Amino acid sequence: MASPPQASGGSAIASHTPYGASDPHCQIKINWLLWLTQGGSSLVGTLSEIWLGGFRTCTLLRCNEESKLIGDLFRGYNKNIRPAAHPTDKVEVQVKLILTNLISLNEKEETLTTNVWIEIQWNDIRLAWNTSEYFGIEVIRVPYNTVWLPDIVLENNIDGKFDVAYYANVLIYSSGYMYWLPPAIYRSTCAIEITYFPFDYQNCTLVFRSQTYSANELEIILAVDTETNKPIEWVDIDPEAFTENGEWAIKHRPARKLINSRYTPDDLEYQEISFNLVIQRKPLFYIINIILPCSLISSLVVLAYFLPAQAGGQKLTVSISVLLAQTVFLFLIAQKVPETSLNVPLIGKYLIFVMSVTTLIATNQIVVLNMSLRSPNTHTMSHTIKHLFLELVPQFLGMAPLVDNAEAEVNGVRERRRSSFGLMQRAEEYVLKQPRSEMMFDKQRERHGLTGSFVDGIDVSTTASLYKSLAQAAPEIKECVDACNFIAESTKQANDIGSEIESWVLIGKMIDKVCFWVAMALFSIGTVAIFLTGHFNSVPEFPFPGENKRYLPS
Known part of the structure; x- marks a missing residue:
């Protein structure tokens, strides 16, 4: 078996060893492992464990060095003193x-x-x-x-x-x-x-x-x-x-x-x-959950104008219900924004605006109901009011003047009454001049010359004298004529009262129409103006006024 290699700095694996393995003791263990691998020794496993133990020793050595370093650094170190070389240094x-x-x-x-x-x-x-x-x-x-x-x-x-x-x-x-x-x-x-x-x-x-x-x-x-x-x-x-x-x-x-x-x-x-x-x-959350529902609910108050002018109670119910709903939205906004008196939020301005318009509409409906329920027994219609609301206002709204129709109706009733009274007077003259038996036959009427032209030719101016003779000749007929005159006079008064009541109702309708268009204009213009103000409130191009600098990474 070849002798085990010694530690040297020229080993090819030295550059790939773990941190701290450049220590000579660690290098000896590595060279031993390479030698045993190349020689095929059966003691590879045992010696590998020896090498791992040596590597742990290397790590411990480094830890000991770090411990020694910390000990050296903090020997006499005072963490309460500012780290400056001189007292005047920053x-x-x-x-x-x-x-x-x-x-x-x-x-x-x-x-x-x-x-x-x-x-x-x-x-x-x-x-x-x-x-x-x-x-x-x-x-x-x-x-x-x-x-x-x-x-x-x-x-x-x-x-x-x-x-x-x-x-x-x-x-x-x-x-x-x-x-x-x-x-x-x-x-x-x-x-x-x-x-x-x-x-x-x-x-x-x-x-x-x-x-x-x-x-x-x-x-x-x-x-x-x-x-x-x-x-x-x-x-x-x-x-x-x-x-x-x-x-x-x-x-x-x-x-x-x-x-x-x-x-x-x-x-x-x-x-x-x-x-x-x-x-x-x-702002999408607030648009969906507050602004849009509030706008839809507020628009319902305008629909109250499509109810009849006399339905004032139902109109007031709609207006007050909308006003209560707007109050709930205002309460929700008050829970969101700070309790400050310096400024009013934009959505708060909008809610106050629509609440004010709704209050004006409710007031208008009370006025219209008051106008529609007036009569000659409670109020006297002046010529100025009639001219303003039955002539000028309809012309302003593109309608035909309403006073002509009302007066034509009243004048027609008067003409009918006048003609009926004249015929009654002629009938009285005809009855007084002719016997009843002659009036029963046409030929006898023609023989006496009592044709339609004769009746038409009777002078109405002689009515007073004939009326006196009629009162002397036939008291029963006088009573009938008095009753007819009373009925005619009562009918005339009733028609006059009905005509004036109808004029008051027409005035209420005209006020209703004018206020409808005013309310529509207020809602439309006010809503657009308020929210356009918020739309144009954009973030400035530069964060600080007067500085053309974005303060962003280039």
Whole structure:
């Protein structure tokens, strides 16, 4: 059997050995395994176990080196001291925000809930080492509470929780470069602008700053892209982990650093990093569940005009029912938006508008019912009202004047009464002049000349004298004539009253028609104008006014 090979750096498998197997002890075990494989020894299995044990020994050696490295690094290390070479030096901290989920925006509480990873990088010169002295170790991971951490917190949190959700380990590189990537679920304040709700967009900001260090001690900057060597001036989105929100769409996500020296004493600069999320609402949910049902219900009040003018009770029932339904929708909106008196939401304006129109329609229906039920016994119709509503309004609506028909009907009744009274008077003259026996035969009538022309020629002016002779000659006939005159006068008065009542009903109908077209115009123009205002409320092209910059990766 050939002698076992010794450790050498020229073995072909050396470049493919596991991490840490470049140790001379590990290399001897590998060469032994190759020799036994080529020689076909029966001790392959046993010696393989010996080699695996040697590899474990190599790993343990590396672990021992890492333990030794950590012990050397943290010997005399104080995590409460700022990692600066000189007291006047600034510690540069790079911050980057990675958004994984826009959870929700609670308009009522004005709270934005986000799921993020906050990436923080800085240098701690006290934790640098030479890799050649520690088994080639380039990075170690230590618990967060063993090293100095920049006290960067979310300033505009709403629940008083400044901490992250999970305190992950800190990565320490041999150059002293520190990398910390903890996850967090932040609930931050977001001032809601409800003017165009639900066709609105909101600008929410996450503001980070150091809790105790000023800008003269700790310089917070945006993280730098390693490829372009430029600051990352946007909220980064992880395409694999990001979940799209069903209500909001992210339009802009800029990030920038703000410095203001007014807010801290002793001329210490105040600095903060702000990450903005300009999000636009997806209004389909509100269109389907609130706007469309409210519009359909509100349109029912216009259909009340198709009921007769005298059906005022039924019309009022429809109007009040629609008004109650609109109140329910207004209550639902009040539960959604913040309790603020600064602005009124767009959908709130629409509901107030349709409720006002519905109230006006109900008032109009009461007026129409009052007009339709008037009579000469309660009201006197003036000539101005008759001229306005029975002549001018019908002409304005493209209808024939209604006063002509009413007066023609009244005049026709009067003409019929006048002719009947004249015939009655002629009949009285005819009866008084001729015996009853002669009136019973046509030939005798012709013989006496009592033809139609004779009757027509009787002078009506002699009625008074004939009436006196009639009263003397035949009292019974006078009573009959008085009864006929009373009936004629009563019929005349009844017809006059009916004609005036009909005129009041026509006036009510005209008011109803005018208000119908006014209500239709109000509903149409008002609805279109209100919602067009929301349609034109688009997200600006650039996130910050006066800056022609999109703050997006190129």
